Amino acid sequence: MIYLASCPICGRILGKGTPSSHWELGCPKCGEYIALSFSETGVTAVVSLPLKKAQRPSTIPYAAEIR
16 A cells, blocks of 8 residues: 655655555755655655754865875
8 A cells, every 4th residue: 555645844745655664854845854764554754853963964074185
């Protein structure tokens, strides 16, 4: 079964998902950070805080040395 998920703040459709999937994304309309969990019984949407910039892993660990 495929479920449709929407933002709990503004109602914008965010996408489709199948049971056992989990998304963390920012809503393109209102900008809230949302965690979506899909299960056999439906969709759970939780507004949450994104990781602080210092907590995010760097994709280029030696960016300062590339010059």
